[in-house]
Amino acid sequence: MMLRIHDLSCARGGLPVLEGVSFTLEPGMAMILRGPNGCGKTTLLRTIAGLQPARAGVIEAPADSIAYSAHADGIKATLSVTENLAFWAAVHGQTGTGDAVAQMNLASLASRQAQNLSAGQKRRLGLARLLVTGRPIWVLDEPTVSLDTDSVVLFAQLVTLHLERGGMALIATHIDLGLPEAQVFDLRPHKARLPEPGAGGFDEAFL
Amino acid sequence: MMLRIHDLSCARGGLPVLEGVSFTLEPGMAMILRGPNGCGKTTLLRTIAGLQPARAGVIEAPADSIAYSAHADGIKATLSVTENLAFWAAVHGQTGTGDAVAQMNLASLASRQAQNLSAGQKRRLGLARLLVTGRPIWVLDEPTVSLDTDSVVLFAQLVTLHLERGGMALIATHIDLGLPEAQVFDLRPHKARLPEPGAGGFDEAFL
Amino acid sequence: MSALLIRDLRLALRAGGGFGLGLAFFLILAVLVPLGVGPEPDTLSRIAPGILWVGALLACLLSLDRIFALDFEDGSLDLLATAPLPLEAVVSIKALAHWITTGLPLVLLSPVLGLLLFLPAEAYLWLILSLMLGTPALSVIGAFGAALTVGLKRGGLLLSLLVLPLYIPTLIFGAEVVSRGAQGLSVATPLALLAGITAGAVALLPFASALVLRINLR
Amino acid sequence: MSALLIRDLRLALRAGGGFGLGLAFFLILAVLVPLGVGPEPDTLSRIAPGILWVGALLACLLSLDRIFALDFEDGSLDLLATAPLPLEAVVSIKALAHWITTGLPLVLLSPVLGLLLFLPAEAYLWLILSLMLGTPALSVIGAFGAALTVGLKRGGLLLSLLVLPLYIPTLIFGAEVVSRGAQGLSVATPLALLAGITAGAVALLPFASALVLRINLR
Amino acid sequence: MMPDLGRYAMEVSLAYVASLGLLAVLVLWVWLRGRAVRRALDEFEKDRRGHG
Amino acid sequence: MASFWEYANPLKFMRTTDWLLPVVAMAALVVTAIGLIWGFFLTPDDFRQGATVKIVFLHVPAAMMAINAWAMMLVASLFWLIRRHHVSALAAKAAAPVGLVMTLIGLITGAVWGQPMWGTWWAWDPRLTSFLILFLFYLGYIALWAAIEDPDTGADLTAVLCLVGTVFAVLSRYAALFWNQGLHQGASLSVAPGTRMDWAYKAPLYVSMTGFGLIFVALVLAGTRTEIRARRMKALVARERMA
Ligand code: HEM
Ligand SMILES: Nc1ncnc2c1ncn2[C@@H]1O[C@H](COP(=O)(O)OP(=O)(O)OP(=O)(O)O)[C@@H](O)[C@H]1O
Ligand SMILES: Nc1ncnc2c1ncn2[C@@H]1O[C@H](COP(=O)(O)OP(=O)(O)OP(=O)(O)O)[C@@H](O)[C@H]1O
Ligand SMILES: [Mg+2]
Numbered sequence A, B: 001m002m003l004r005i006h007d008l009s010c011a012r013g014g015l016p017v018l019e020g021v022s023f024t025l026e027p028g029m030a031m032i033l034r035g036p037n038g039c040g041k042t043t044l045l046r047t048i049a050g051l052q053p054a055r056a057g058v059i060e061a062p063a064d065s066i067a068y069s070a071h072a073d074g075i076k077a078t079l080s081v082t083e084n085l086a087f088w089a090a091v092h093g094q095t096g097t098g099d100a101v102a103q104m105n106l107a108s109l110a111s112r113q114a115q116n117l118s119a120g121q122k123r124r125l126g127l128a129r130l131l132v133t134g135r136p137i138w139v140l141d142e143p144t145v146s147l148d149t150d151s152v153v154l155f156a157q158l159v160t161l162h163l164e165r166g167g168m169a170l171i172a173t174h175i176d177l178g179l180p181e182a183q184v185f186d187l188r189p190h191k192a193r194l195p196e197p198g199a200g201g202f203d204e205a206f207l
Numbered sequence C, D: 001m002s003a004l005l006i007r008d009l010r011l012a013l014r015a016g017g018g019f020g021l022g023l024a025f026f027l028i029l030a031v032l033v034p035l036g037v038g039p040e041p042d043t044l045s046r047i048a049p050g051i052l053w054v055g056a057l058l059a060c061l062l063s064l065d066r067i068f069a070l071d072f073e074d075g076s077l078d079l080l081a082t083a084p085l086p087l088e089a090v091v092s093i094k095a096l097a098h099w100i101t102t103g104l105p106l107v108l109l110s111p112v113l114g115l116l117l118f119l120p121a122e123a124y125l126w127l128i129l130s131l132m133l134g135t136p137a138l139s140v141i142g143a144f145g146a147a148l149t150v151g152l153k154r155g156g157l158l159l160s161l162l163v164l165p166l167y168i169p170t171l172i173f174g175a176e177v178v179s180r181g182a183q184g185l186s187v188a189t190p191l192a193l194l195a196g197i198t199a200g201a202v203a204l205l206p207f208a209s210a211l212v213l214r215i216n217l218r
Numbered sequence E: 001m002m003p004d005l006g007r008y009a010m011e012v013s014l015a016y017v018a019s020l021g022l023l024a025v026l027v028l029w030v031w032l033r034g035r036a037v038r039r040a041l042d043e044f045e046k047d048r049r050g051h052g
Numbered sequence F: 001m002a003s004f005w006e007y008a009n010p011l012k013f014m015r016t017t018d019w020l021l022p023v024v025a026m027a028a029l030v031v032t033a034i035g036l037i038w039g040f041f042l043t044p045d046d047f048r049q050g051a052t053v054k055i056v057f058l059h060v061p062a063a064m065m066a067i068n069a070w071a072m073m074l075v076a077s078l079f080w081l082i083r084r085h086h087v088s089a090l091a092a093k094a095a096a097p098v099g100l101v102m103t104l105i106g107l108i109t110g111a112v113w114g115q116p117m118w119g120t121w122w123a124w125d126p127r128l129t130s131f132l133i134l135f136l137f138y139l140g141y142i143a144l145w146a147a148i149e150d151p152d153t154g155a156d157l158t159a160v161l162c163l164v165g166t167v168f169a170v171l172s173r174y175a176a177l178f179w180n181q182g183l184h185q186g187a188s189l190s191v192a193p194g195t196r197m198d199w200a201y202k203a204p205l206y207v208s209m210t211g212f213g214l215i216f217v218a219l220v221l222a223g224t225r226t227e228i229r230a231r232r233m234k235a236l237v238a239r240e241r242m243a
């Protein structure tokens, strides 16, 4: 059980964004992705999660082992907190949402409709979803957006617990999460170089 | 010609957000609004621009003197830079967009469709719109979002020039614009207090 | 004012502006009805006036949400509301642009679809005339409905439900003109009533629409 | 799997979920046609099978964009695509949910509208039966169209343009069943063909839809 | 020169005029669009080279 | 075979068509002119149809090309989906408007012919009906291309639409046959037994069919060149935005 990325290269909107990305995650490891806006963090995470094909390179991970969490939370405004969680639990073949609700400090909101949550509460609900997937590799895209400091700490504890249990986490973020054990992977050196446009020519990829 | 706000109170989604806001802008003055996310800056600016009614208080400004610029730029993706500007110029009864294009450093992009602009270039186009309105009072909501440092400086020069010509500017922003002459207005003390819900009763405003 | 009209027309004609989709929908509807009802020219020519009018109405309906929604989403509507144009004029011009890009092409296409439905030869004139007179009302009424639902997510179907009942008088008189024309009867009364509805709608509804729009913006 | 079905049904039934709008549209259409065509029972009863089928088809059509667009916008679709459910199953279940909230109510409402259009008494059975057999195909084909246009802004009218031609075989056989039934002729052949189309569409199209959806997500 | 089309002169000439007209429109459209795109591309590439 | 695939390289394609396009275009002009002039000026009137028989030299080639264009799009779409050669996707895109206009010419000449022959402009005959449905498919295909921003996504989606659409177009043809038996000519020309058409008509007909075929090829080549350029332009713009 591990996630191995080797010489990965990915594209967005037909243009290469990143290339030569290689790293390995083993049980109990966390990796933080860093890089300025637009450097391709979201693109990389979507590629690893299997939502878009890689341009080149290898992604090795056991089938159905990745839990992906994106900028958007996939929360239904008219369902309650428990209903939202119970749905994702059922989809992943898990039962029971009580733990997740308690761990993300949502107990007092359990029966509230998602549309009546504040932005930070909504985000907590989105993170609670990770707990009900039962998957070992968390791939998180800016998980702490709009969380207040207490909730960030809560989230860091959650990740630590997950790692202690043999889980893995790959997190793109701009802020300091308070996870001293995590490795940092800087994406800046991996910016894709554009192939030179052939002089007046049209090569296969039009670039 | 001046903008006078007296004891203004405004609401969003039926809930009072700000109250007791008073200030006056005279020709050549700029005012910066400050306050944390969600404190009601956008709400206040929309109220002043006349897009929503005030709950109480007075807004005094000459008719058709306010140019409002919002989070969204009102740019049409399939029109070119010049077409976009020419439209707003015509709506405001002005002619000629050349100045605005040159001042916002858009000359090399003039015939490019807006959808092919980067976020920062789009924002510059949105600001160029202010120049073609020919209006004295600028009401700007986070005008420098996604601008790089050079463009922020350019923008500050533009505001200074506008003030020198007798214009006024009311700007909500989180960053330092480099406008030393501007006054700062902190909105935190003006957070609306919720009226106590009457004990078991329904008062006029259902609160 | 003319700047707004030109911009809206230009946007509709540029790629992705959706010009022609309403027309295509009208065409498809005129094809579907014979496929459902059967190919007999007798039956088809009897129902042609009604079907053509219902088709024009639906094609109009489905393009309504473009009137304000796109401008609302990208913030233009806020800016237009603070511009020196009165919002009533904005509404009227947008309805006019909608008519030019949807209603007018429908009028021009309708004789061809009349062929497909075996519309009697005498009725073509009245078909064109009645659509010419009636479609502006459809656009103006539709703009009112679009203004009502502008802030709603996926308001399309709700918009249809709100607007369809408002379309009924126009439909009745419009179809009546054509079917009387087809039978060689006098069309003066329904034509006058149709013109009356259009004139009334064009004169009065923009005020209601502007009001509703202002409420939706705040 | 059943969790997804239950969630989709629950969302449709909650406020703002749009349940019933398709039905209302069907009803309005059945009212509009007599208003346009004229009140003669003869004509109406002749065209009733076709009109009811076309109406069902349009009502179905207008609710299609809800199948995927809402889930796409709030990110659920990404998460569903990475969930252990195969995307083909997701597509099929969403089409099923669409059918239960739109097709099935249409089937149940159709006899009432048959009354409004003077459908001959012998035809009611066949109307219900043919809609019961045919509407699942409409939902599945519609899900394909919705998957094709899921990333597009205001794709509604384009969706109609793409889907309506695909609906033609279903419409022809469906309406043929009812009109033959109304005339007391044998309906075995069109009924079998209708069933065949539905079976084929249900069995094969989800693969195409899932493929297209995957392309749109990336 | 012109053949005698008899009582179907209207129909036959209409068919020819309409068809050839449509073809001409199509050819013109393909040609104009091709020219516009070619010019835009040439200009763009010249620009690039000019700017380095 | 490998050599064939090289033409799927845009650069190779542009080079080849640089000289091929003018040749094909000239040939198309000449052959079509010969066919139509022969057909219009030099054929006798039919004893039953009178001069209207001259319409056949437009109607049949146009109808044929309308169907062939769709077939070509189908093949090109398959190429794209399987081998992912950009030129084939762009060729399919370029063929669609040509097919649309061919369909329209078939419909219009048919309608003009129908008026004297059947006494009506239009009939819901299965062949006519399926032709109208083909027209709708062309419209949908073109509209989908126009609506999508990203070129590769557009190519993928339209290719799938073309495949699925073909199945449903064929189904519609059978449905229309079942629904109504019609007035329209059978295949009077195509198959040998019972050849009903005289060589006086057949010869110019073949010529103008060839001419229409060449017109189609020329327009598709020209359109594909344009699409390749547009695609390159888009890529360059995107790349500049990125840098
Ligand atoms: C709008 C009406 C019409 C349409 C859409 C139409 C369509 C077609 C189509 C699709 C073909 C087949 C071409 C092929 O398979 O290669 C065709 C062939 C033909 N059509 Fe029409 N047609 C129409 C009206 C007419 C009329 C009115 C006549 C003459 C009375 C006519 C005479 C023919 C003939 C002689 C052929 C050649 C048949 C063969 O040998 O395959 N068509 N038409
Ligand atoms: N549809 C598109 N077409 C072309 N380029 C695109 C498209 N979508 C995104 N991009 C570009 O791809 C690059 C990578 O985007 P991505 O979303 O992966 O960045 P990111 O690192 O996640 O940024 P952020 O920190 O802002 O979330 C950006 O430069 C962006 O401008
Ligand atoms: N539709 C609504 N219903 C209820 N409350 C709302 C609604 N829209 C906004 N609010 C609340 O109104 C308050 C003021 O919002 P406003 O947009 O004015 O904040 P802001 O100061 O502009 O924030 P930012 O700095 O993020 O732009 C916020 O607390 C927000 O949660
Ligand atoms: Mg990102």
Ligand SMILES: [Mg+2]
Pocket: B041, B042, B043, B141
């Ligand atoms: Mg704000």
